[in-house]
Amino acid sequence: MKKKWLSYPYIIWMLFFILIPLILVFFYSITIRTDEGLAFTLKQYKRFLEPIYIKVFIRSVYLALISTVLCLLLGYPMAMILAGRDFKKKNIMVLLFVIPMWMNFLLRTYAWMTLLERRGLINTFLSFIGLPSLNLLYTQEAVVLGMVYNFLPFMVLPIYSVLSKIDRQLIEAAEDLGANSFTIFRKIIFPLSLPGVTSGITMVFLPAVTTFVISRLLGGGQFTLIGNLIEQQFLYVGDWNFGSAISMIMMIVILLSMGVMSRYDKEHEGGGLW
Amino acid sequence: MKKRVKILVFAVLLSLTIILLSSCGKENKTTLNVYNWGDYIDESVIKTFEEQYKIKVNYDTFSTNEDMYVKIKSGGGNYDLLFPSDYMIKKMINEGMLQKLDFNNIPNYKYIEERFENLDYDPQNEYSVPYMWGTLGILYNKTMVTKPITAWRDLWDEEYKKQILMLDSQRDSIGIALKMLGYSMNSKKTEELEAAKQALIKQKPLVLAYVGDDVKDKMISGEAALAVVWSGDAVYMIRENPDLDYILPTEGTNLWFDAMVIPSTSKHKTEAEKFINFLCEPEIAFKNTDYIGYSTPHIEAKKMLEPELLNSIAAYPKEEELVNSEIFDDLSSVIREYDRIWTEIKAE
Amino acid sequence: MVNRSLKKIYAILIYLFLYAPIIILVVFSFNASKSRGTWSGFTLKWYLELFRDRQIMKSLYYTMLVAILSSLIATIIGTAAAISIHKMKNFKKTIIMNLTYLPVVNPDIVTGLSLMILFIFTRFPLGFISLLLAHITFNIPYVILSVLPKLKQLDKHLYEAALDLGATPWYAYKKVILPEIMPGIITGLLLAFTLSVDDFVISFFTTGSGVSTLSITIYSMARRGINPKINALSTLLFLTVLLLLIIVNMRMSGESTKKEREI
Numbered sequence: 001m002k003k004k005w006l007s008y009p010y011i012i013w014m015l016f017f018i019l020i021p022l023i024l025v026f027f028y029s030i031t032i033r034t035d036e037g038l039a040f041t042l043k044q045y046k047r048f049l050e051p052i053y054i055k056v057f058i059r060s061v062y063l064a065l066i067s068t069v070l071c072l073l074l075g076y077p078m079a080m081i082l083a084g085r086d087f088k089k090k091n092i093m094v095l096l097f098v099i100p101m102w103m104n105f106l107l108r109t110y111a112w113m114t115l116l117e118r119r120g121l122i123n124t125f126l127s128f129i130g131l132p133s134l135n136l137l138y139t140q141e142a143v144v145l146g147m148v149y150n151f152l153p154f155m156v157l158p159i160y161s162v163l164s165k166i167d168r169q170l171i172e173a174a175e176d177l178g179a180n181s182f183t184i185f186r187k188i189i190f191p192l193s194l195p196g197v198t199s200g201i202t203m204v205f206l207p208a209v210t211t212f213v214i215s216r217l218l219g220g221g222q223f224t225l226i227g228n229l230i231e232q233q234f235l236y237v238g239d240w241n242f243g244s245a246i247s248m249i250m251m252i253v254i255l256l257s258m259g260v261m262s263r264y265d266k267e268h269e270g271g272g273l274w
Numbered sequence: 275m276k277k278r279v280k281i282l283v284f285a286v287l288l289s290l291t292i293i294l295l296s297s298c299g300k301e302n303k304t305t306l307n308v309y310n311w312g313d314y315i316d317e318s319v320i321k322t323f324e325e326q327y328k329i330k331v332n333y334d335t336f337s338t339n340e341d342m343y344v345k346i347k348s349g350g351g352n353y354d355l356l357f358p359s360d361y362m363i364k365k366m367i368n369e370g371m372l373q374k375l376d377f378n379n380i381p382n383y384k385y386i387e388e389r390f391e392n393l394d395y396d397p398q399n400e401y402s403v404p405y406m407w408g409t410l411g412i413l414y415n416k417t418m419v420t421k422p423i424t425a426w427r428d429l430w431d432e433e434y435k436k437q438i439l440m441l442d443s444q445r446d447s448i449g450i451a452l453k454m455l456g457y458s459m460n461s462k463k464t465e466e467l468e469a470a471k472q473a474l475i476k477q478k479p480l481v482l483a484y485v486g487d488d489v490k491d492k493m494i495s496g497e498a499a500l501a502v503v504w505s506g507d508a509v510y511m512i513r514e515n516p517d518l519d520y521i522l523p524t525e526g527t528n529l530w531f532d533a534m535v536i537p538s539t540s541k542h543k544t545e546a547e548k549f550i551n552f553l554c555e556p557e558i559a560f561k562n563t564d565y566i567g568y569s570t571p572h573i574e575a576k577k578m579l580e581p582e583l584l585n586s587i588a589a590y591p592k593e594e595e596l597v598n599s600e601i602f603d604d605l606s607s608v609i610r611e612y613d614r615i616w617t618e619i620k621a622e
Numbered sequence: 623m624v625n626r627s628l629k630k631i632y633a634i635l636i637y638l639f640l641y642a643p644i645i646i647l648v649v650f651s652f653n654a655s656k657s658r659g660t661w662s663g664f665t666l667k668w669y670l671e672l673f674r675d676r677q678i679m680k681s682l683y684y685t686m687l688v689a690i691l692s693s694l695i696a697t698i699i700g701t702a703a704a705i706s707i708h709k710m711k712n713f714k715k716t717i718i719m720n721l722t723y724l725p726v727v728n729p730d731i732v733t734g735l736s737l738m739i740l741f742i743f744t745r746f747p748l749g750f751i752s753l754l755l756a757h758i759t760f761n762i763p764y765v766i767l768s769v770l771p772k773l774k775q776l777d778k779h780l781y782e783a784a785l786d787l788g789a790t791p792w793y794a795y796k797k798v799i800l801p802e803i804m805p806g807i808i809t810g811l812l813l814a815f816t817l818s819v820d821d822f823v824i825s826f827f828t829t830g831s832g833v834s835t836l837s838i839t840i841y842s843m844a845r846r847g848i849n850p851k852i853n854a855l856s857t858l859l860f861l862t863v864l865l866l867l868i869i870v871n872m873r874m875s876g877e878s879t880k881k882e883r884e885i
Contacts, residue, residue: 006633010703010762011718017759018724021736037414052621056284071866078636085758092871093633094812099863101816104840106848108739111643114650114658121646138483154764155711155815159806172635179763194770198772199657203767203813204728210729220483221442224620233339236444237613240735247732255720307831312842313849317676332832333677333843342824344735347744352831487844494659508848514657566846 010218028244035242038121045246053229057250060226061213063140065210067147068155072197072205074148075155079196082190083163094160098153108219116218138220146214151207155200163189202258209254213265225251277316306545307332307341309353310325311532322443322551329545346371346537354540355549360531361445363402364395368604373536374400379547382554389593390571393531394454394601402533402579403550406568408505409591410446410528411566426454426523430473430502431555435480438499439492442484444616445602446528447474450502453525462507464611471615474479475622484620493518504530506568520588526598625667644860653852668854672832677839682855684750685819685836693814698757699763700814701807707766708773722767725760730823733760738827748830756828757818764817767809772806783798 032041047053082093100108115121116136123133136142164190174184212227226246233243308320312335334353334575339362345351347369350393358366366372377383383403394439396402414423420439421428427435429438429450439449449459451470461467471550482498492503494515503511508520534553536546552558556574563579570576583589605612630699651669672678681875707718725733737759741752776799784794828839840852856870 005539005706007706010766013699013762014718014721017737017755018721018738021733021740022721022724023738024736025732026697052618055621056617066856074636077632081633084629089871089872092867095867096637097640098812098816099860100644102819102863103644103860104852105648105820105822106836106837106840106844107852107856108493108643110658110848111646112486112649113491113643117495119495149643152640153816154813157809158768158771158806161768161809164774164805165772165775165802174865195774197638199767199771203643204725204763205425206723206726210727212729215441216486216784217488222481222620223483224617227729229617231731232617234615234731235338235344237609239610239613244732247509247728250701251724251727255723258720258723259716305832309831311845312839313846317674334831334834335677335839336826337842337844345738345827348735348738350738350748350830487847491657491659491849494655494657496659510656510847514655514660514662605637 025244025247028250030245044136044242045249047242048246048249050273053246057226059223060209061184062225063144063147063225064205066152066210067144068205070144070148071155072151072201075152075200076159076197079156079159079163079193082160083166088258090164094157097156097250101150101153103212105150106243108149110150110213112218113137116119116145137218138222140219140223142218143215146218148206150211150214151204154203154207158199158203159193159196160259162193166192183186206254206258209250297510303328303330304542304545305330306355306542306549307334307351307353308355309334309336309346309351310357310550311335312337313407314357314532314566316561319411319558319561321552322463323549327337327545327548327552329548331549332563343509346539349539352539353537353540354546356535357405357532358535358536359397359602360533361604362388363533363535365604365606366535366537367396367401367509368466368606369539370451372401372542373538375403375536375550376547378542380554382551382560385554385556385559385573385575387571387573388529394603394621396533402535402584403533403554404533404571405553406563407521407531407571408569409588410450410504410530410587411508411522412500413493413503413508413511413518413520414500414516414517415496415498415517418496423500423521424524426450426525427596428501430454430477430480432480434499436482437483438477439489439498440481440484441489442479442486445605445610446502447618448612449602450614451477451526453523453527456525457601460605462605462608462611467615471619474615474619476617478622480505480571484572485488505591506566507584509586510567512586512588517592519584522587522591522595522599524598526600527596529599529601531601600605631778632791633794647853648857648860651849651850651857655701656850668850669858672851672854672858677834678836678851678855681834681836684753684833688750688754688757688825688835689815689818692761692818693811696758696761696814697752697765697807697811700762700810701769701803704764704766705770706771708770720847722763724763726763726767730821734824734827736776741828748828750833753825753829753835754831755769759820760821760824761814762818764813765807767811768813769803772803776802 029044030040030042031038032043069125071085082090082097089243093202113120117123118133118135118137120137125132170188171184179187210227212225212231215223215225215228230243233239233246308331310333314335320333323329324331336345342356342358343362343366344352346356360469363372363563380403386404390404390407405536412423412426412428420433420618428434429440447468448470451473452461452466453459453467455469455473456468457470486491489503490500490507490511491512492498493503496515496517497517503520512518512520534550536543540546553562554572556572558574559570559575560578563572563575577588580592587595652656652664652669653661653667654665707715710718734756738748739754741748746752751872780798780802781794782800783792789797820837822841825835826841829835840848843849843852
């Protein structure tokens, strides 16, 4: 219990920079400015229940989910490779994984457009080897690609950091007892890496739900996501009340589902070892 | 381990000292805080001003009118000079966010073309001095169209399915639909807006994408046949790809202005006016319009431009070509209606 | 052996995916045309113009300063927080973790605006410090999320064993816990740095006059088209980082292999 003080700086920080802003957003979401002053209302929340907004919300969650699953499928093997013994310069490999993300986001996304366009590099290459060109840009797939590209390191790194120190003796013992590599993965490696996987999913899924620049650029503005909706309310319409209400709803829905997920995580934490 | 921690601590301390040192080294000059669009000035001009007037210029940039507005409105920036667009200026005037200019301090105002005085967004001409202006029009690729392009109607032509780039901006796109239907671009009438919405929904299958600034690269590389663009960018695109051409639609179009204004919170009004006056000096105005490539409202600067540019319909349309054109008005609360329509179109 | 080359091919493909846009970006920094739409010849003019651009140089300075400081401070606060969150009982832990998720789940615009209002309301001047505070705020959750899994993995008896052997709590921490969770801390630091470099919306609203980051400068160029000077700058930054990596790498191979395993 001597370690309690370690969390104090963070708790103070949180109260100031997370809790107060949260209260502010909540306050905006339940008030409305009338001629007589401020009035309390739940109108904003009701408004969100209209079919178009629900549609946008479902689409955002759907795209974010697909991106998260893809990140996990692509990222897990990569994390294993990075953590394994196959390559010597692990640190360098890990660093090389994040360096592309240090280039500005807008520039990277524009570069993707150059690759995906009708007359872009991928299509030029396809027609060069005699294949028909594809409609790549301005599709939902392009949006998902953009998300996977931008969030992949956030999946790989936490899984890598967990995998990198799994006790080798555990695996060797299992091998000695005659387990094949799939069983070892299923019974030992994967359960042990679960905390990393949970963190990875959190860091990919949550920001992916609210991203809006990717869908605007790679989706050609045709797929309004919840992030676009919120941005529009705050900046263009000036309706901070409705914008706040959308954020509050999203926050609650997502945190609730996170809660369900963390329960799942706990079940595995202790029992999944052997 | 130890070594690494030491290096970390050292790095933090070093950076902190750098900050402290850099904030101490301030000279006793007045500082003018200028807030402009990115890449919207010839930077050498700022330097010249600083040397001539012994005023330090803090130059910051914003990316949209709305970003800038939200920041100024909430009191988040102590700026002395802003460069918003027409409708935003009107909104800011209505909300009492701007100061009246003292035109005695801006003698160079005489160089501004007379037709740009007393415009709708500043009817008494008290708050603003125009910086750049232009139109909204259709840019098309001559090799990709079969008939001459003349009007907004052509953006609804089935022949150009998935060849059309619209702007990802509710105001402009709904404005275009309204204009195509023969209404005002500033319409606040529900029936007219409903008709515009239906038109845009009908158009959606033909549209390749709703784009922002990426339209330039797209049109230059020949990705689409038609695109809605702003005139200043059209000049640049035609220079990069001679297959392109720009027209002003016959139904009439949007006339836009970016103008210099001083927010009411500014404490350096006279210095800001000096800067406005400086930007209106013929040489300086020419430098800026030459660097940016947008059209200048400055008589003398215009004279220094190449005659070829002056004859281009994109850069300097004749007055008779602009008869049906409108400047965007501040929509105030009707903007919610626009937003709803736009969301519905996009969610289709 | 087959297995190994399969792994190699997979890794190469993933790196290709990551670096494809970067290659494009580098190539276009040598394009004579301002547009990505055409290639009109090789030039170095963007590199020359870059160094004359006060605005870009100023934003580069602030970007680096904010990214380095905020990721370091966030890593320190976040790691400490993670260690004590890990020890907390269920209920308290749930509340704190849910609050921790907030900056991650909130759209940038909401975080940015609410922080701006907080600063304005408390009369805190907008400028470098407010920018730094905002960056630390959205960085901390990522550090916590990176460090926590490593703590969960930790052998609970390790620390106690160290205490039994007579180590002071602080010494036990430094020598036993920290090395064990180091990969998580480094991950957190890297992710925090990445986020900080890339953020536009929150930076835009929490900074004040005279302090601008590269993201702000680049996004504000969007209306006129992003100037290839930015591509030139990115290329230079990229090469610098690569060069540093190679140098560090060479020095590390010179040292004992023990050191290599430590990170």
